Amino acid sequence: MSEILVNLAGSGKSCNFAAGTTYAGIVSELASKKQAKLAMAVKVGDDLLDLSAVAENDAEIELITARSPEALGLLRHSAAHVMAHAVIDVFGSGVRVAIGPAVADGFYYDFEYEKSFTPEDLGRIEARMGEIIASGTVFTREVVSREEAREMFAGLGQTYKLELLDDIAEGEAVSIYRLGGFVDLCRGPHLPHTGFLKAVKLLKLAGAYWRGDEKRQMLQRIYGTAFANAKELKAHLDRIEEAKRRDHRRLGRELELFTIDDQVGPGLILWQPRGALVRRVIEDFWRDEHYRCDYELLFTPHIARRDMWKTSGHLDFYAENMYAPMDIDGVGFQLKPMNCPFHIAVYNSRKRSYREFPIRWCELGTVYRYEKTGALHGLMRVRGFTQDDAHIFCRPDHLADEIYNILDLTLHVLKTFGFDSYEVYLSTRPEKYVGSDENWQASTEALQDALDRKGLAYELDPGEGVFYGPKIDIKIKDVLGRSWQCSTIQVDFNLPERFDISYTGADGVEHQPIMIHRALMGSLERFFGILIEHYGGAFPVWLAPAQAVVMNITDSQIDYAGEVYKSLRAAGIRVEKDLRNEKLNYKIREAQLKKIPYMVVLGDREKYEGKVAVRLRSGKNLDPMGVEAFAAIVKRDIETRTDFHPVQG
RNA sequence: GCCCACGUAGCUCAGCAGGUAGAGCACUUCCUUGGUAAGGAAGAGGUCACCGGUUCAAGUCCGGUCGUGGGCUCCA
Known part of the structure; x- marks a missing residue:
């Protein structure tokens, strides 16, 4: 019988065995008694094997115990x-x-x-x-x-x-x-x-x-x-x-952010005042950032002629997600599942020159898509939602820079919302595709180039691209370590072709532009849901529906509380007042449950000293200070979009 | 869409050998003027998701509809 040499990784021990010895036997020889008892399996090369398996060749074996990753x-x-x-x-x-x-x-x-x-x-x-x-x-x-x-x-x-x-x-x-x-x-x-x-x-x-x-x-x-x-x-x-505690459906109801009503219909979101406020802040930020990055804003309708969806190809490849057509004066119209054809229509409203490029148009466009009832889930999977969409029209040689700029904007936006851990995927040409091989190759390289320049590590998803062009997807990780795909950047050779759009080049000849689709947050509804869970409902000050609440201890501070309230409001702070005839404990508890960042407590002490006593939602108190000083603290949080007093956990 | 579970006051839930509804919180009013997570009392609030069936009688049983929740790629 032949002999084999087996050594135990990490121990430096090795020994000769008869070929055909079980790993259990080998382990009992090479490992300590204690280790051998803990052994669940062995790893030989890349293979996990039972202890009862037999060794036939020379090998290095690794012990798998409860502490091993396997x-x-x-x-x-x-x-x-x-x-x-x-x-x-x-x-x-x-x-x-x-x-x-x-x-x-x-x-x-x-x-x-x-x-x-x-x-x-x-x-x-x-x-x-x-x-x-x-x-x-x-x-x-x-x-x-x-x-x-x-x-x-x-x-x-x-x-x-x-x-x-x-x-x-x-x-x-x-x-x-x-x-x-x-x-x-x-x-x-x-x-x-x-x-x-x-x-x-x-x-x-x-x-x-x-x-x-x-x-x-x-x-x-x-x-x-x-x-x-x-x-x-x-x-x-x-x-x-x-x-479960962070579930956005539960927090959404408790914090009065949004509701879904049977009467209205499944998968359709009602943004309550507090949620709508958060959304407005998000949208304002989004718009400001887009203007900063030389985007122009568009607004487009919710329905369009069926013919347009025929031209765009949606009726061929997206029909099952679209709602049934409606008849308007004998002409078929259909609710939009995407914004792109409208942006193309804007492009086509007149002749375009290469001198205008790159054209960057963004829109918070509300789209409607059919989702199977079983797939609906709070804000995460809905039937009507608003995309933070944009389309860029450019020449192939613009591509790499444009993608780079989009990545830059994307990461900046995501970071501002507290997401700084990403998984990036680059998807390349699938089996069925449109467009020329040269275009595919050039644009895939442009995407790669942009990712490399941005220093982003990415994973290649060969063949996982959409049929009309390569794409980059970005997944973010929330505080619980769950990942969510929000951002997507897709090159499109298909729509420019289908709508036959063109521009006049420097050579005086008509050319076809390349189009980039991109969304940073994806769907405002879903992104809001992710934010709710990410922050556990305790939004940072710049996003919080109510940033501060003024509360009096007894009726004798009602006037003073009114003054403090007014000056905070005048300073641009979203402040509420709780002047009810209730005990302080009660008011604190309520503000705490609403996760309001700052509680401004006003008793006689504060009133006579002209100060405010501030409690944070973390439970800590700040030293008493003047109203201006307090306003400055809140303003700093808002302007930097970073809480100086972050909530724990 | 499919499988399973569920659908009682704004919220969380109890009720059930089938005999025509109950608690806590929230809400309203009154008392209380109280310093950092619930002061006290009273009151109001429900066609028991909807439709149909069985029964003298249904929130409770049966069927259907609508809705909600957990799943439906992770390959012996």
Whole structure:
């Protein structure tokens, strides 16, 4: 029998073994007793392997323990098997299992069963899982022939497994894993035994189509999560709670920012006064920044002739997202899902010269798109929303600079809203596309060039571009670490062609301009939703609907409070007054719940000294000061768009 | 759109062997004039989402409609 040399990464230890020794055996030799006990799997090269697998060649192996980055995936995948085992134990062999992978925050398993599972069932399943885990049942792997596997799963009535089996490439080994009486077709690897599962929890039930295809069978999905220990599980559950507390739908109602009314319709947003105020501040900022960057503002209608949407191609490739046409004096009109054709119409209103380029037109354009009822979600997915849209008409040689300037503006805007961590994606030519290869190549290079100059690291998404041109997408990360795609910059060779727009070049000949579509925030509605969650409803002073609230302690300061209120207002501060006949505690509590940045408390002391006592929403107090001094503090927050007294958390 | 769950006062929720609704907060009025997260009392407020069915009787059972929530790419 041949010998192989195996060394344990990080330990400097190596040893000779007979080929065919299991990694468990190797580990027990090379690692300390303690380490060996903690080993969940081994990593050889890029491959994660079961401890029960055998080594055939010289190798360097790495121990996978609960602390390894790969551990969570392993734990969760094994937990999924334990769950499937438990479900079959509880509901019988009539349960058909589909797939059960580890996912970003946990794991799931999809089942088909005649009865639907109830939330109470989760408890029963979890209880049974607890028993399986406590038993320390081992996972065993077997490599079987296709025929054996087919026979076995057919015998078990596991038809989904048969289907999966058919998809395994010829030549690839077919492996099955046994866990007690439960057998699953699975690539693995798995934990040595269930005793490694220290913290598992089932979370929710959901429906999911077999293979994500809505034409196929609807299955019942059970989501769960697993962590290396109870503490980390709890931290995860706390994060879920925190996300719930920050849910923009809840805060939107509590802070009276927006509502959605059944009578009006689903996916249609009513901006309440406080929300509308925030929106106005956002829009003002947006417009100012665009004027600064040499954009011009447009306004365009909400409907247009159906013919226009035919020319633009929307009726061909976007019809399912558009609302039905309406008949106006015998002519078909349709609600706009995008603003671009209107901007082209503005372009076409007269002859254009290269001397005007680049033309930069922006619009806060409200569009309407059909979304499936099940997809609607608060402000995040709606049927009517306002895009912070812009279109740039230019020559190919302008492209790189224009993109650079757009990136510059985008990052500035995002940063101002407190987002300074980005993921950038560059999507290149897909299989089906319009435009010449030269144009694609030149503009893709222009995008790359701009990204490089801006010093932005990006990921390449080959073939993920839209059919009409390459694009850059920017995802922002909020305080909870969730990412949201808002900004997009797209080059378009298609619309200029379809509308046959042109400009007169320096050579006196007509040329076709290139068009760039871009949005920074994407949808004002959605961006507002993201902001609400990002700030947890405690907007920075420049955005806060109410920046300060003046409150008196007793009726004897009503006049003084009125004066303070007036001078703050005159200073341009959004101030409210609470002069009700209530105790100070009560007023503070209310202002606190409204997350108003500054509470101005006025009692006799302040009145006689001509000062104000300021409480921050963080709970801290500032030293008493004159009204002007206080106004200056608030003004500084507003002008710098940065809170000098940020809210914790 | 599909699966599951849910839809009772502005909000959060209770009610249920089917016998014609209840709490807390918010709101209104009165008392209280009180220094940094809820002072006290009284009052008003609901065709129990909508439509239909079963029943002597339905918020409670059945069916449908509308709406809300969790999901529906993360491949054995």
